[in-house]
Amino acid sequence: MENFNFYSPTEFVFGKGMEAQCGKCVKKYGGTKVLIHYGSGSVVRSGLLDRVKKSLEEENIAYVELGGVQPNPRDTKIYEGIELCRKEKVDFILSVGGGSCIDSSKAIALGVPYDGDFWDFYGTGKPVEKALPIGTVLTIAAAGSEGSGASVVTKEEGMLKRDTGSDLLRPRFSVLNPELTCTLPAYQTACGATDIMAHVFERYFTNTKEVEITDRLCEGILLTMIKETPRVIADPDNYEARANIMWAGTVAHNDIVGVGRSQDWNSHAIEHELSGLYDCAHGAGLAVVMPSWMEFVYKHDVMRFAQMAVRVFGCQMNFAEPEVTAMEGIKAFRRFLHSIGMPINFEELGAKEEDIPVLVKKLGIKDKTWGFQPLSSADAGEILKIAAHAKVEE
Incomplete structure (x- = not known):
């Protein structure tokens, strides 16, 4: 066995109905204004988004929303998220969705405090030095992004799919309610x-x-x-x-x-x-x-x-x-x-x-x-x- 350092600081909040804890978790980790980032309308139709919003409101935490994340998340949506976070002075990102949504959130998180193009970090090995904190509400068991420091996104020009990774991108907390996966095809x-x-x-x-x-x-x-x-x-x-x-x-x-x-x-x-x-x-x-x-x-x-x-x-x-x-x-x-x-x-x-x-x-x-x-x-x-x-x- 080789020498290793293992660092996995994410708090996992696991079980039925635990999305009601989102507001308390965001507050615990210092968030005061949140970007709720999500994918398709499924989180809206299921009522999950409303439950997440309610939990934030109960803790008096302000939020803005950005939906529309696609599978194989695109750089265009990430640029939109970075601009929105800067404009609204967001200090915490809450991903509500699967791995694509979480990976997009991580890209936004590292892009907001960075002076250059967030894409500089993808496929290059460039170290991430600063990122906004993120939390997740997982709806698909797959990518493992809810507990890792990895992010994979796609640049629409040339359809290049590349990755980056940093412990700074590990979520502060992840809500895992298996019930949320029951409606998946x-x-x-x-x-x-x-x-x-x-x-x-x-x-x-x-x-x-x-x-x-x-x-x-x-x-x-x-x-x-x-x-x-x-x-x-x-x-x-x-x-x-x-x-x-x-x-x-x-x-x-x-x-x-x-x-x-x-x-x-x-x-x-x-x-x-x-x-x-x-x-x-x-x-x-x-x-x-x-x-x-x-x-x-x-x-x-x-x-x-x-x-x-x-x-x-x-x-x-x-x-x-x-x-x-x-x-x-x-x-x-x-x-x-x-x-x-x-x-x-x-x-x-x-x-x-x-x-x-x-x-x-x-x-x-x-x-x-x-x-x-x-x-x-x-x-x-x-x-x-x-x-x-x-x-x-x-």
Whole structure:
């Protein structure tokens, strides 16, 4: 295990009806004027936005609103939010929605006190030195942004999807009420589940040795998702299954399962170009990319993939030919994704094989990536070719 620092200061307020605590939480963390940032009209139709406003009003906290966040959140809405916050002298941002809304809120939070273009921080490694505090009311279990310092947004010019990260962007608090996810369509629920599993796999496939504790934590989350996702698809109102998935989404990405070990993130980088170009759901893109990445790299450490196959998917270990076990695990993962309604190839996703050179070029790999197995541009192209023709195998 490698040396590490782990910092996760977010306060999680979990359970039924806990959105009523928003006003108290904002006050606790010093907010006096709030930007309520949200996505579509679902938070309005459900009455959630009104409940959040009421909680702020009960604590005499002023607020302004900015709705309209899209999936794969756009820079145009972020610029609008930055301007509004400066004009209204907002000192706290409250995101009411899923990962896209939270990521947009984080971009606004770092952009308000910055003299330049907020985009300077995305895809560049430029350190964030100052940001407004944010809180979240989560409505989708998926991205884990409610407990992480990461933000992924899209620049409309060129449809570039890029990320940044800083502990300054970790929410001060996050309200997690599993009831708020019960009305999600099955497809959106499955996309979220896929994203959660991908966040774990990006950490699980590591070159660091002797990381048994975080291996077991990773495997526990993956087993939970395999159990609970079909349950909520069959019964959307299953609160206990929703609760397990919601908390899994948070611990999958606040890095508790990633400390002390090298990580990968190449599947996410490749997928960002898919959802950037086609505006598909991030989880759906990951369902196509991640098993294909696994097929391409598994020989780099066959025994780690065999371990995943045995511990997570219940495959039998073939000690004479561990490669067979490793591939059985990859096939089982793809079968699971297909069983919950996820696409597993380009045709099902709505992508085009002829666009692979464009996708690879947008990745911008200069030499090789870092990660579990560093990838060249040619490697990324081969992974996308596997993804284009992937199929479910027994």
